[in-house]
Amino acid sequence: MVLNDVPPPSTVDDPVYRTGVLELLGLLAYGEISACERLAEDAKMAPDLRLKVEIAAMASAEFGHFAxxxxxxxxxxxxxxEAMRPFAATFERYHQHTKPSDWLEGLVKAYVGDGLAADFYREIAAYLDAETRELVLETLSGTGHSEFVVEAIRAAIEQDPRLGGRLALWGRRLMGEALSQAQMVVAERDALSTVLVGGVDHPGMDLAAIGRMFTRLTEAHAARMEKLGLAA
Amino acid sequence: MVLNDVPPPSTVDDPVYRTGVLELLGLLAYGEISACERLAEDAKMAPDLRLKVEIAAMASAEFGHFAxxxxxxxxxxxxxxEAMRPFAATFERYHQHTKPSDWLEGLVKAYVGDGLAADFYREIAAYLDAETRELVLETLSGTGHSEFVVEAIRAAIEQDPRLGGRLALWGRRLMGEALSQAQMVVAERDALSTVLVGGVDHPGMDLAAIGRMFTRLTEAHAARMEKLGLAA
Structure with a gap:
């Protein structure tokens, strides 16, 4: 849990807050179902049944979150x-721009995406009313299926060290694309942004706090890349 | 539950029975994971997000069965x-021979396959020891996600009655292909067949009973086709 920079959560009586939360849940739901879909797609590239099952387990967990x-x-x-519809284009664009060209790129994408989503959930949870916060944290709790990725990526790089450079570049591209899509969402959805940055009648993060949040997300991403044996 | 033709289940002490059960569980496990994979593939053809989610729910349920x-x-x-490995070729062949050419064929395949698998599980459960039987019936219990298919297929045929003929043909092909793969499995796996037909020291179905089982499976298939509005 992130405890710094956190004002008391807004009340659900605030109509802008309610709209923002609805947008947030629609965003998360579309993210989960689209992650589920892409993982199922990646499972086809799995070199063996064991790894295919690991990816299918992740896809199934994402479906559980969505549900x-x-x-x-x-x-x-x-x-x-209806709540999900506004975010279809965002996720389709993200996935369009980050099509894994092979099984290892798919694994890195699953791992990086899973981790980034979990970090983001934890960050925003603090700004939500108790009920929504609990839901968002529950949604997060099912992850951690992706630890097998670390082993697979490290083994692949050990076998062919040149892979490290390509996959590191890929990891940077994933993060860049995720941030760029996130920025577009924030720019387009006023109510959603207000949940994070606060409105006239309730506090939120100030710009410095948002900056610190991005720093934390970026640092956590770098730590994950390092865990995979990749330069961030 | 099928109560006719059922001798007392074999004991787990019998090594042929144990091998047969292992083969059976491997067969079911491969069937579930491959159904999960194909459903995920079909979900991509879904005309809208609602239907995509229905199919993803089925895929996720199949993964739960597999797990x-x-x-x-x-x-x-x-x-x-290891237990699943011998059945990879069977299921790959089945899916290779029954590639849906569109969304509706995918739906019919999911519905027909789900129903046939459930019927088969119920049939064989009676021949198993208590622990394995409970597992097999539990595996079965999660199905029933596919009822939405009835509505979708009937609506599509109402809009374009010519679809009825093509989908009826497709349903017959699915059943024929399933029976032909089943027959090959039985011919190749002695221990598995022994679980059903009995061995020297324990009773099983006689040929007439197997015939009656196939009749029941075929009748249930015809009833499902009728429910979809298709001639069996």
Whole structure:
């Protein structure tokens, strides 16, 4: 949990906050279902059945996360597909721009994406009302399936050290693309941004705090790359 | 539950029975993971996000079934991937021969395959020891996700009645291909067949009983086709 920079969460009575949370849940839900879809796609490239099963387990966990978010949206009287619709283009663009050219790039993408999503969830959880926060943290709790990736990537680089350079470049591209899509979302969705940066009647992160959040996300990404044996 | 034709289940002390059960669990596990994989593939053809999510839910349920079978195999000291290996070719052949050419064919395949698998599980459960039977019936219990298919297929045929003929033909092909692969498995795997037909020291189905089982499976298939609005 991130405890610095955190003002008291906004109340659910605030209509801008409510809209922002709805957008946030739609964003997360689309992210999960699209991650599930891409992992299923990557599983086809798996060199053996064991690794295929590992990827399928991740895809299935992402589907479980999606189902939780969907059920919550239904429970609060919202149409989950309406809530997700505005974010389809963002994720399709991200995946379009980051098509793995082989199995190892797929693994790195799964690992980096999973980790970045989990970090982001933890960061924003602090700005949410208790119920939404619990949902978002629960959604996060199922990850950690991707630890097998570390072993697979390190073994591959040991066998062919030239891979390290290509995969490091790939990792930087993934992070760059993720940040660029995130920036577009923030620019386009006022209510969602307000959840993070605060509105006239409730506090949020100031620009310096947002800067620090990006620094933390970037540092965590670098740590993950190092764990894979890759230069960030 | 099928109660006719059922002798007392074999004991787990019989080494041929044990081998047969191991083969059976390997067969079921490969079937589940390969169904999961194909459903994920079909999900890409879904015309909208709602239907994509329905198919992803089925894929995720199949993965859950697979995980139960895998965990059981590990618990009884077997390597699940070794147990699955002999059946890879069977399922790859089946899927190779039954590639859906569009979304509707994918739906029919999911529905028909899900139903046939469930019927088969119920049929064989009666011949198994209590622990294995419970596992097999549990594996079965998660299905039923595919009911949305009925609605989708009926709606499509209502819009374009010519579809009915093509999809009916497709359904017959699926059943024919499944039976032909099943027959090859039985012919190749003696121990597995012995679980069903009995060995020197324990009873099983006689040929007439096997005939009646096939009749029941075929009738249930015809009933499913009718439910979809298709001639069997």
């Amino acid at each position: 939780k978010l969907r059920d919550h949206l239904v429970a609060i009287g919202e149409d989950p597909f | 139960k079978l895998r965990d059981h195999l590990v618990a009884i000291g077997e390597d699940p991937f």
